Amino acid sequence: MAILAAVWFFFVLLSYSVVRPVRETMGAIGGTKQLQGLMLVTFVAMLVAVPIYAVLVNRLPRRWLVRVVFHFFSLSLLAFCASLSFGDELVRVWAARIFFIWVNVFGLFVTSVFWSVLADLFSSEQGKRLFGRIAAGGxxxxxxxxxxxxxxxxxxxxxxxxxxxxxxxxxxLWFAWRLERRVAKEPSFAPKGIPHDGDRPPAVGGLWEGVTHVVQSSYLASICVYLFFVQAAGTQLYFQQAEIVGANVPDDQSKTQLFAYIDFGTQTLTLTAQLLLSGWILRRLGVAISLVILPLVYLISFSVLSTYGSLAVVATAMVATRAAAYGITVPAREVLFTVVSRRDKYKSKNFIDTVVLRGGDALSSQVLGSLRNLAGFGFATLNLCSLPLIALWAFAALRLGRRQQQLAERKT
Known part of the structure; x- marks a missing residue:
């Protein structure tokens, strides 16, 4: 079943990697001022999308939930294709802006649904052993x-x-369907206490139940704090990339090609980390060490960027931080959800993966934009000021990882 999950994730991230360079190009055109507005609108879009998703979680079996979400995004791509091909100039301009927002929603929702299903199917120990390999497929x-x-x-x-x-x-989707059929035929695979019923809705309850559970649970709230730091640091680096690339790369096609090469370098390094490091670190050193690696990479990256803010340095920083995030942090982050209830795996997790993540983007983008445009701070100064906050982030990561270990031990 891990192979089917890996192939499904292969197609999910292949799809995202095709649309992301287009999004980066559109983000680099308008500079940091446009990015502020687009990220804020993206956050509002998440606030609208999460209640709709909660209704689907309440009413649809797991296998149909996956199909509805993925069919929706496929039809959206067809609509964008038609708008960009046959619309007039005004239509194409607005389609490009909406597309930037759509890609952010798309990337978070499809991966959130995928990992919700995986957290539903695998135990904590299975996740430590297999999630790195499954992520490698992606x-x-x-x-x-x-x-x-x-x-x-x-x-x-x-x-x-x-x-x-x-x-x-x-x-x-075809491999997702095969995965569901395989689960139904092999009930012995299910870890003790974890239901694998693809014919029942994953959860029932109010639209905002996932939100209230996050507020009530110190563990889920700690995950939110950790991910807020992830997004804030990523947004700061993303703004620097947009500004430096916009100043040094002349035309849009060259920008798209550059971003595609950065993605290629990122994913190559990520694959190496997932195959050789992720599983070993999670099993031998634990979730806490896995979570603290990303803050350390950002600490080094911002220290260097505070002195050398060139195109080569920012591209290297993007590759290093994204590789650490996708190669080590993502498998560790998904293991965090293997010890929560099935309801929280879908509702609370989706709220965290969408609203909390994009809320972190929106808030940090507003703060950074204000510091840049109103207070006149340069990125070198901002990078230096962020170093103590990154140290605090590393401490929070250690505490969160130890809490996951305690909850996992209680379930065994």
């Missing part, structure tokens, strides 16, 4: 998507590129 898809986009970005129109992820999302 990384191979991301490498494939990045390499494919880097080669065809100058040959195909943006509308033509969008047909690729539309097809690959549907291919991934």
């Amino acid at each position: 990384t191979v898809g991301a490498v494939t998507g990045s390499l494919l986009t880097s080669q065809v970005a100058t040959e195909l129109s943006t509308a033509g590129l969008l047909l690729i992820p539309m097809a690959t999302l549907q291919a991934g």
Whole structure:
């Protein structure tokens, strides 16, 4: 079953890796002022999307929940393709802005649904052993998507590129369906105390039940704090990338190609981490050490960027931080949810993966934009000021990892 999950994730991240360079290009065009507004609107879009998703979780079996979500995003890609191909200039401009927001929603929702299903199917110990390998399947898809986009970005129109992820999302759904059938035929796979019923809705209750559970649970709240730091640091680095690339790379096609190459380098390093390091670190050193690695990488990156803010340095920092995040932090983060209730795996986890993450983007983007545009702070100064906060983030990571270990021991 791990192989089916890995292939499904292969197609999920292949799809995302095709659309992400297009999003980066659109984000770099308007600079930090436009990014502030787009990230704020993205957060509002998440606030609208989460209650709708909660209704689906209440009413649809797991297998149908997956299909509805993925079919929706496939149809959205078809609509963007038509708008960019046949719309007038005003339609294309607004389609580009909406597309930036859509990609952020898309990337979080499809991966959140995928990992919710995996947290439902695997125990904590199985997750420590298998999640790195499953994530590696997604990384191979991301490498494939990045390499494919880097080669065809100058040959195909943006509308033509969008047909690729539309097809690959549907291919991934076939493997998701096979995974559900395999689970139904092998009930002995289910860990003790974990139901694998794909014919029942994953949860019932109010639309905002996932929110109240996050507020009431210190463990879930700690996950939110950790992920807020992840997003804040990532947004700060993303703003620097947009500004430096905008100043040094002339045309949009070259920007798209550069971002695709950065993605390719990121995913290659991520795959290495997932195959050789992630599982070993989680099993031998524990979740706490796995979670603290990303803050340390950001600490080094911002220290260097405070002195050398060149295109090469920011590109290297993007590759290093993203590789650490996807290669080590993501498998560890998903293991955190193996010890919560099934309801929290879908409702609370989706709220955390969408609203909390994009809320972190929106808040940090407003603060950074204000410090840059109103107070006149340079990125070198901001990088230095962020170092004590990153140290605090590392401490929170250690405490969260130890808490997960305690909860896992209680369930065994």
